[in-house]
Amino acid sequence: MESDVLVVDDSAAIRKILQRVLRQTGMAIRSIHEAGDGEEALSVLGQHSVHLVLSDINMPKMDGLQLLASLKASAQWRNIPVVMITTEGGETKVAEAVKLGAAGYVRKPFTADQIKEKLVGILEPALPL
């Protein structure tokens, strides 16, 4: 099954990089949606079916931890895996994300292999041509 992914980061640069990296992972990805903060992410989720959320933590308006908490409190979205991708390497933020139910954690700067490693078991690999 092909999956739909939502990338949430206030940096357009990181959203573009993640678009490219996700296409390189070899996972079966149908569409990649983007949002610049947690509020925008909730709006996108209301309009599109999404199988995975990759989210930054430090963002204006609604940050990644608030977004994660909102998703886990929602009957509709609580089962969507959320992988945090952030410069925040501190134990406090990591522990909070894990406690809130994050499916994984990748620290910036990241490689394509690190992203792929986190997605194994969450997304299915693309069928060979």
Added chain:
Amino acid sequence: MNLHSAIVQSITESAGNVFTTMLGSEIASGEVSIETTSPEPNDGVVSFIGIAGSWAGTGSISCSPALACRVCAAMLMTEATAVNEDVLDAVAELTNMIIGSVKTDLEHHLGPLGLSIPTVVFGRNFKTRSAATTEWINVRFDWDGEPLLIKMCLAPSDKAHAIHHGGGNQTCALEV
């Protein structure tokens, strides 16, 4: 290791790691200096990010418009010939990753610290000033012949407040 050395080492390692991982390129570190006077006027691109907690300060990256375009091109794998939104965003993210990594390293010594959203300025003949601190650690880098400057000022929050109101310069003087 004192805090000054820890900051210099962390800036050097973080910049090298970010350039290798995100830009696919090596960057050479060079001169380290302390800036205690008002900085010279800037030309080009300057990005700032605030650090807050029991210690507070600012991390900054300065470079020429040409180098900023090269950062954007390498990071986004797209052509960039003039400073535009993509270029400013790429420099902001570069700052976020490098200073964010330094912040994480320093948390082992200083406890939890917070990071602000980066701000990028592009222009000519502008001056910058931190209201709280007068001493900056400057680490100069060379990326294929183009200079890039990473700066950081950091002081205990209560000291930063005292400095703001005319106290002495305590930045980075403590042993950790």
